[in-house]
Amino acid sequence: MNTSWKRLNVGVVGGGIGGMSVAIALRRAGHEVIIYERSDFAGEVGASVSCAANGTRWLHEWGVDIAKGDPVVLKKLINRDWKTGEPVSVYSLDDYEKRWGYVYNMFHRQYMHSMLKDSALEEEGEGIPAKLLVNHKCRDIDLKSNKITFENGKIVHHDLIIGADGIGSAVRGILGIRPEKRPSDSSCLHANVDADEAAKLGLVNYSQDSALEYWGGQEGKWDKIVLSPCNGGKLLSYYCFFPRDQGDFTTQAWGAESLPVEDLLKPYPQLDRQVLEHLAIGKEIQPWRLWVHDPYPYIHQGNVCLLGDAGHPMMPHQSQGACMAIEDAAALGILFNKKYFNGDVAQALAAYEEVRLPRVTRVQSAAAKAAYNINERIGFSVNKDTPTYKVEDPKKVLTIEEMNAYDMYRDIEEKLAAKRGGLYTEKFICGLPIGLELPSGIIIGAH
Ligand SMILES: Cc1cc2nc3c(=O)[nH]c(=O)nc-3n(C[C@H](O)[C@H](O)[C@H](O)COP(=O)(O)OP(=O)(O)OC[C@H]3O[C@@H](n4cnc5c(N)ncnc54)[C@H](O)[C@@H]3O)c2cc1C
Numbered sequence: 113m114n115t116s117w118k119r120l121n122v123g124v125v126g127g128g129i130g131g132m133s134v135a136i137a138l139r140r141a142g143h144e145v146i147i148y149e150r151s152d153f154a155g156e157v158g159a160s161v162s163c164a165a166n167g168t169r170w171l172h173e174w175g176v177d178i179a180k181g182d183p184v185v186l187k188k189l190i191n192r193d194w195k196t197g198e199p200v201s202v203y204s205l206d207d208y209e210k211r212w213g214y215v216y217n218m219f220h221r222q223y224m225h226s227m228l229k230d231s232a233l234e235e236e237g238e239g240i241p242a243k244l245l246v247n248h249k250c251r252d253i254d255l256k257s258n259k260i261t262f263e264n265g266k267i268v269h270h271d272l273i274i275g276a277d278g279i280g281s282a283v284r285g286i287l288g289i290r291p292e293k294r295p296s297d298s299s300c301l302h303a304n305v306d307a308d309e310a311a312k313l314g315l316v317n318y319s320q321d322s323a324l325e326y327w328g329g330q331e332g333k334w335d336k337i338v339l340s341p342c343n344g345g346k347l348l349s350y351y352c353f354f355p356r357d358q359g360d361f362t363t364q365a366w367g368a369e370s371l372p373v374e375d376l377l378k379p380y381p382q383l384d385r386q387v388l389e390h391l392a393i394g395k396e397i398q399p400w401r402l403w404v405h406d407p408y409p410y411i412h413q414g415n416v417c418l419l420g421d422a423g424h425p426m427m428p429h430q431s432q433g434a435c436m437a438i439e440d441a442a443a444l445g446i447l448f449n450k451k452y453f454n455g456d457v458a459q460a461l462a463a464y465e466e467v468r469l470p471r472v473t474r475v476q477s478a479a480a481k482a483a484y485n486i487n488e489r490i491g492f493s494v495n496k497d498t499p500t501y502k503v504e505d506p507k508k509v510l511t512i513e514e515m516n517a518y519d520m521y522r523d524i525e526e527k528l529a530a531k532r533g534g535l536y537t538e539k540f541i542c543g544l545p546i547g548l549e550l551p552s553g554i555i556i557g558a559h
Pocket of ligand 1: 127129161422433
């Protein structure tokens with residue numbers, strides 16, 4: 113126990129996946145947390161969200177009741193031929209839990225969200241239960257006095273303010289960050305398919321594969337179908353990408369009215385008939401507006417920081433958006449815990465930025481590359497025997513080792529030691545063990 117530790121009164125703007133996660137991490141670290149959410153969560157829809165081992169490990173550490181999220185535990189990544197559906201590249205996850213200690217979960221976002229919300233707010237569990245105030249849309253923050261003003265007129269003060277308000281973040285603008293962004297060259301429509309309904313119609317039962325399945329994505333083409341099962345396999349969540357010039361959507365509105373199924377089928381005259389028959393019974397067809405954001409120069413100022421999509425929106429092609437938000441939350445939970453926090457909020461946030469920015473921007477850039485080349489996607493990135501395998505730079509591909517062998521505690525200790533003039537003697541660099549050889553041939557610590 114560090115004698116200069118003190119309890120903070122924390123305000124979290126945004127009650128999505130990242131906001132709920134950081135509320136859990138900080139209540140466990142001993143702080144009082146209030147989450148301010150602009151919506152009331154009514155009428156939200158969503159689809160599958162990936163939670164690989166680097167996210168799942170924190171759910172375990174925080175004692176989250178994962179069964180409530182009704183996940184599908186993934187066994188494989190399968191890339192299929194666009195026209196025939198034959199597997200082109202398969203990455204087995206059979207030894208995944210043995211290697212990394214945790215499984216790869218696929219959640220439905222709403223189930224995942226309520227699982228995290230329960231953990232943040234319920235009486236049981238470590239620390240003081242967080243409070244949630246809905247219909248609180250942040251309008252402004254005074255960075256000198258740490259006061260948040262909401263559109264409903266309320267003004268509150270907090271010792272630490274976390275902007276977890278998603279891709280369209282208001283807090284980001286308040287911190288003076290003006291994103292360099294452009295619409296992606298691809299558009300995306302999302303559709304849900306009921307696995308039982310597909311089975312009754314005699315269609316292929318993809319839910320039995322317990323796999324993230326991809327059609328296309330090879331040879332620089334934007335056309336790609338991504339299938340992820342969720343809700344214990346009862347729901348098949350399809351993300352359907354195609355070139356933006358074949359259909360542009362100006363809004364990203366999870367929860368908008370369903371588009372006609374013809375819009376979903378139109379871009380894919382040559383697609384494998386088996387998956388096309390699934391799409392033909394797709395429901396809740398919604399556009400997902402995709403923006404490519406260049407990395408931000410900073411993610412904190414004074415006692416305010418950004419977390420999740422607010423700080424590093426990324427394309428969905430590495431399936432790491434939610435995991436990165438969870439990791440951000442974990443980093444804050446550690447930095448403000450009784451062992452490491454010395455009462456200096458700004459110093460802790462400076463360390464947060466140093467720990468998080470390099471890692472999230474690496475994933476962000478790998479996600480942009482995987483948008484048009486599936487061989488850049490974690491997992492497929494090491495399947496070099498695939499006939500069409502080609503990557504921009506084999507030494508720079510993102511690999512499972514880098515994601516899952518990462519030790520955040522060591523990374524934080526290294527950064528704090530540098531700030532506080534302490535000695536750091538662990539055999540880790542930026543959280544990765546010295547000597548670890550990545551499948552890309554890079555050895556951590558070798559020059
Ligand atoms: C309704 C919804 C459905 C989604 N569905 C999917 C999906 O199916 N698949 C997928 O891969 N990703 C989905 N996403 C995105 C995904 O959840 C995030 O990319 C990822 O989990 C990172 O989480 P986050 O907390 O940073 O952002 P989010 O989970 O997007 O949460 C941001 C939260 O901040 C709130 N907010 C925004 N502005 C303000 C403000 N000014 N004041 C107060 N609160 C504010 C939002 O209402 C939201 O609840 C969805 C996001 C939302 C909001």
